[in-house]
Amino acid sequence: MSNLLDLLIAGLATGAIYALVAVGFTLLWQTSQTINFAQGEFVMLPAFLMLAAMHAGAPFWLAIIIGILLSMILLGLAFKMLLVDPMLRHGVLPLAIATMALAIGMKEAVKQFFSAEASPFPSIVPTNDISLLGHVVSLQSIGVFVVAILAVVGLTALLNRTSLGHQMQAAAQNPTVARIIGVPVERMILLTFLINAVLVALASLLITPIYLAKFSSGEVLGQAAFVAAIVGGFNQVRGAIAGGLLIGVLDNLSAAYVSTQYRAAVPLIFLIVVILFRPQGLLGRSEERTV
Amino acid sequence: MRPTILAGALFVIASASAAFAQSSGPIKLADVAELSGGGATVGTNWKNGIDLAVEEINAKGGILGRKIEVTHADSQSNPGVARAQVQKALDDEPYVLLGPGYSGSVKVTAPLAADAGITQIMGGEAAELTQMGDKFLFRTSFGQQSSMPKVAKYINDELKAKSVAVVWVNNDFGRGGRDVIVKEFARLGIKVVADQSTEAGQSDFAADVAKIKAASPDAVFIYLNEEESARILKELKRQGVTAPLIGETTLVGQKVIELAGDAANGARGHVGLTTDAPVELIKQFRDKFVKKYNYVPDHNGIKGYLAVYMVKATTDKMGKVDPKAFADTLHGLTIKASEEPGILMDVTFDENGDIDRQGFMVEVVDGKQVVKQVLPKLH
Numbered sequence: 001m002s003n004l005l006d007l008l009i010a011g012l013a014t015g016a017i018y019a020l021v022a023v024g025f026t027l028l029w030q031t032s033q034t035i036n037f038a039q040g041e042f043v044m045l046p047a048f049l050m051l052a053a054m055h056a057g058a059p060f061w062l063a064i065i066i067g068i069l070l071s072m073i074l075l076g077l078a079f080k081m082l083l084v085d086p087m088l089r090h091g092v093l094p095l096a097i098a099t100m101a102l103a104i105g106m107k108e109a110v111k112q113f114f115s116a117e118a119s120p121f122p123s124i125v126p127t128n129d130i131s132l133l134g135h136v137v138s139l140q141s142i143g144v145f146v147v148a149i150l151a152v153v154g155l156t157a158l159l160n161r162t163s164l165g166h167q168m169q170a171a172a173q174n175p176t177v178a179r180i181i182g183v184p185v186e187r188m189i190l191l192t193f194l195i196n197a198v199l200v201a202l203a204s205l206l207i208t209p210i211y212l213a214k215f216s217s218g219e220v221l222g223q224a225a226f227v228a229a230i231v232g233g234f235n236q237v238r239g240a241i242a243g244g245l246l247i248g249v250l251d252n253l254s255a256a257y258v259s260t261q262y263r264a265a266v267p268l269i270f271l272i273v274v275i276l277f278r279p280q281g282l283l284g285r286s287e288e289r290t291v
Numbered sequence: 292m293r294p295t296i297l298a299g300a301l302f303v304i305a306s307a308s309a310a311f312a313q314s315s316g317p318i319k320l321a322d323v324a325e326l327s328g329g330g331a332t333v334g335t336n337w338k339n340g341i342d343l344a345v346e347e348i349n350a351k352g353g354i355l356g357r358k359i360e361v362t363h364a365d366s367q368s369n370p371g372v373a374r375a376q377v378q379k380a381l382d383d384e385p386y387v388l389l390g391p392g393y394s395g396s397v398k399v400t401a402p403l404a405a406d407a408g409i410t411q412i413m414g415g416e417a418a419e420l421t422q423m424g425d426k427f428l429f430r431t432s433f434g435q436q437s438s439m440p441k442v443a444k445y446i447n448d449e450l451k452a453k454s455v456a457v458v459w460v461n462n463d464f465g466r467g468g469r470d471v472i473v474k475e476f477a478r479l480g481i482k483v484v485a486d487q488s489t490e491a492g493q494s495d496f497a498a499d500v501a502k503i504k505a506a507s508p509d510a511v512f513i514y515l516n517e518e519e520s521a522r523i524l525k526e527l528k529r530q531g532v533t534a535p536l537i538g539e540t541t542l543v544g545q546k547v548i549e550l551a552g553d554a555a556n557g558a559r560g561h562v563g564l565t566t567d568a569p570v571e572l573i574k575q576f577r578d579k580f581v582k583k584y585n586y587v588p589d590h591n592g593i594k595g596y597l598a599v600y601m602v603k604a605t606t607d608k609m610g611k612v613d614p615k616a617f618a619d620t621l622h623g624l625t626i627k628a629s630e631e632p633g634i635l636m637d638v639t640f641d642e643n644g645d646i647d648r649q650g651f652m653v654e655v656v657d658g659k660q661v662v663k664q665v666l667p668k669l670h
Contacts, residue, residue, distance in 0.1 A: 003505035006530060010497030116329060118518045120550045127553075129531050138529040210529075211494040212522060212550055220494060255498030260489055261461065263498070 007252045013141040015248020016148030020203040021225035022232065022240035023152060024196035029234055030172040031192040034084050035096045038103035039200065040222020045106055046071045046204035047121055047213040048114055060122055068201045076197035080190060103222070110215040123209035144206045151202055152241050155195065159237065168192060220264075224251070227271045233284020242283055317360040318353070318612055320345075320602065321380035322389040323400070324595075328368030332546075333392040333591045337414055338363050339584050340595025341389060344633060347579075348599065354606050359599070361389075370396045374403065381407045386614050388412070389598050392591060394420060394464060401428050410618045412598040414591060418467040421643040427618045429601065429644040431594040433563040435468045438539055441650055441666050442512070442561045443475035449664075450535055452509035456485035458499060458523065459514045465491075468514045468539065484508050493519055496526040504532050513538040513558075521550035528554040535559065540590060543653050543660055552658070559654045559663070564590040567660050568651055572628055572635045593635070600633035601626070639670060 021043055028034040036042070050067035058066060083102060087095040125143025129136050159165035170178040171188035179185050203221075211217050224247055232243025247267050254266035280286040322341055325334030345359045353359060364380055366373035373396035380388060381403060388404050391397055392414035401420070404411040405427045413420075413428065418435040421428060446452050455476060459469035465488075476483055485506040487499050500523065503511060511534050513523060520542050527536065536558045541547070543560035566577040566587055576596060580588050604626045606612055625639040639647040652664040 003501055006501040006504065007498060010501065010530075014495060014497065117332075117546070118521070118550055120521075120552060127525075127529065129529075136531040138531070140529055210522070210525065212518060214518070216492070217494060251495070252498045252501075255495075256502050260487070260493075260499065 003256070007256050008249060009137060009141050009145075011249035011252035012245060013144040013148075013248070014207075014251065015228075015245035016145045016152075017203050017207050017244070018221070018224050018228045018248050019152060019241045019244025020148050020199050020206075021221060022229040022244045023155065023237055024199045025225060025229040026234055026237055026240045027192045027196055029229075031168070031189045032080075032084060032088065033092050033095075034088070035092065035099070036196075037096060037099040037222070037226075038106060038218075039225060040218030040220070041103045041106040042071075042075050042197070042200040042218070043203045043207065043221050044213075044215065044218035045075065045110065046201040047208040048110055049074075050205070051119060051121065051213055052114070060124075064124070064205060067205070068198060071201040071204075072194050072197045074197075075200060076194040077190070079197075080193040084193075103218070107215050107218070114215070116215065118212040118214040121208040121213045124205060127209075140210070144210075147202070147206060151199065152237075155199070156237060164191075224248075224267065227267050231267075231271055231274050231281060233281025236281070236284050239281050239283035243281070246282075315357075317358045318602075318606075319383065319385045320359060320361040320387055320389055320599070321364070321383065321385035322361055322595075323364045323366050323373055323376045323380055323396075324390040325368040325392050325396075326363065326365035328366075330366075330368035330393050332589070333414070334366070334368070334390075336588050336591035337390060337392050337595035339580070340588065340592040340597075341599055343580055343583055344596045344599035346583075347633070348603055354603050355610070355612065357612065359602075361599075366391050366393075366396055368393060368396075370399045374399050377403050381409060384614075385409065386612060387602050387617065389595070390414065392594075397428075401425050404428070409614060410621070412601055414594045414598075417463055418471055419463075421645050425644070426622075429618075429621060429640060430646050431597050431601070432590065432646070433648070433650065434645050435471050437645060437647070438561055438563060438650065439468060439471040440475050442537060442539065443472055443479060443481070445561065445652055445664075445666075446476075446510050446512070446537055447479045447481060450510050450537075452481060452535075454482045454484045454506075454508045454510075456487065456503045456506055456508040456511045456534075457483055457514070458485075458487045458489060458503065458511065460491050460516060460519060461488045462491050464516075465514055472512060472514075489515065489519065489523075491516065491519070494522060496523045497530075499523065500526045500530045500532060503527075504530055508534055510535045510537055513542050515541065517541055517544055517546045518550065520544075520547045521555070524551040524554040524558060543655055545589065545660070548655055548658055548660070555655045556657065557655065559652060561650055561666070562590065562653055562660075563648065563650050564593045565651055565653060565660060565662065566590075566593065567653070567662055569662055569665070570636060572632055576635060597634060600631060600635075604631045604634060607631075637668060639668070 025039055028036050046067045049070045050063040053063035053066040087098045126139050128139055130139050167183045168188045170183050171185040175185050228243035228247040229240045233239025250267055255263035324337045345361050349358050364376040366376055373391050377400040388409050388411040390413055394415035394417035397413045397415035397420055405425050410427045414431055416434055421434055459465040485503050489499055538560040540562045542558055548555045605621045609620050621640050622642050626634045627637050628634050636648055647669050649668045650666040651662045653660045654663050
């Protein structure tokens with residue numbers, strides 16, 4: 001029983017990170033039909049930006065700020081202007097393939113300019129344990145979970161309760177009408193790219209102390225988040241959150257009760273089942289696209 | 292008939308010149324190592340150790356009055372490239388082949404050296420390497436079949452553990468070590484309460500650790516590569532596992548300590564070679580190495596250094612430079628550090644090319660490897 005509780009807590013902590021990354025997936029998809037296959041590498045890179053800042057002598061808090069700002073510039077602004085805008089004209093598929101190329105390029109660049117070996121990364125949440133209802137629980141797991149959930153809740157509030165959020169939703173749902181009623185659609189799309197950059201930087205900050213900073217660490221994360229986004233519903237932010245948590249827990253339970261070798265297969269089998277029986281995702285709504 | 296005679300004559304000349312090549316002039320050694328790619332740290336340390344030993348020996352007049360000449364080739368940490376490089380090195384008919392360091396690369400190159408009848412002194416540690424019946428292959432460090440029984444004995448005698456969890460990485464290295472130690476545990480009557488296989492490159496160990504925790508073993512034996520070792524140490528700390536953590540060289544290495552930070556403290560492991568060993572000759576080696584290269588070598592640096600001194604001691608024993616008799620002489624040979632200080636510690640080679648030497652139990656204390664116990668040579 002205590003075993004199950006440990007697995008659930010660890011699963012929810014990883015799942016919350018998957019959720020952060022998956023939310024970024026759905027945001028980019030909704031506003032600009034971008035399927036970003038480099039999303040995992042987007043999580044890997046900010047940690048290295050922060051490490052580089054620390055090597056240059058910046059204290060940890062400053063390195064975090066620098067890392068997030070650089071992420072916004074590189075993974076938000078530059079990604080949109082240099083890759084998405086020129087490629088989207090040719091359709092969704094060429095863009096998706098371009099993001100795969102970007103993923104390879106980012107991994108190789110980090111390997112080349114930083115190191116092929118893993119590096120340690122400091123944790124922003126304390127790493128000691130607390131006793132909860134007579135059960136020893138890792139503060140780090142809880143911290144990761146809380147920070148990730150707060151970020152997602154904050155984002156949802158921004159989207160649903162502010163005028164800016166409504167404008168973003170309008171731009172996503174019907175760009176033509178949104179433009180007519182005066183919503184600066186282009187700026188709204190850019191904003192979602194910047195939000196995605198902040199989300200991945202936050203995910204990077206939370207996950208890297210556990211997984212270590214390594215050029216290849218985005219591969220597993222990107223795949224898990226992609227599966228989470230599809231399972232939850234690619235067109236719904238809350239779907240991505242549910243999907244992330246579900247995949248995190250499922251992954252941990254299958255590693256413990258099925259086998260470590262097949263742990264990666266279980267979420268994928270689940271994905272196939274969802275696609276077969278509920279293609280719009282668990283919380284997604286079905287949509288018909290004209291493009 | 293004429294072409295056959297001509298070929299025959301050429302063959303005689305070629306063999307004569309080859310024999311001549313090793314009878315005067317410098318003694319040629321060929322090194323193939325992981326100078327780039329994933330094993331770059333391994334190969335660079337190995338190469339530097341070799342260069343240091345060669346420089347020392349040459350400064351003292353060489354082996355039997357002949358200087359040593361060594362060539363280095365890069366396997367790029369890739370068994371396929373290693374094979375090609377070893378073939379190329381063997382074509383130049385070296386006296387002895389040194390390297391590679393990766394077990395996988397040794398496995399594919401050993402048949403080439405054996406076919407050529409040239410002795411290969413390498414850095415691999417997988418158990419199977421010396422169980423293939425290869426008469427020309429020698430280790431510079433313990434194979435798993437020598438180190439694992441020592442670890443099992445420590446867990447039994449010192450920790451008095453009755454149950455143990457075994458975590459291993461699912462590749463040749465991990466499976467080899469796991470098979471040997473599980474057999475030892477069975478022999479000692481220690482119960483394996485969790486037998487956990489993990490994947491190479493795995494980043495999330497939460498589920499694995501939860502399973503270990505649920506099994507509540509008296510000790511945990513961890514046999515993973517460096518990065519995974521660091522991740523599981525952090526996760527063990529995160530989930531509050533307090534059982535003693537025991538491993539091999541990879542659990543207590545400097546890289547693991549750097550990556551795992553506090554979580555590495557308390558981890559214990561058996562290491563065959565360490566520059567922190569309380570052995571005067573090793574301290575002197577370390578000082579010389581640091582003076583030349585400006586960093587502290589890991590065990591691979593010691594291995595490269597020992598490989599060259601193995602060549603020297605064996606040749607001195609034979610009293611001649613004879614590549615054909617080299618392997619036969621080294622089998623069963625005991626080299627004493629009092630007679631050949633470059634060998635650092637007394638060592639005996641058996642019929643398979645495995646070694647018998649003293650080992651060390653180390654513990655990570657405040658982020659440093661501390662030698663807690665010297666485990667004596669078996670024979």
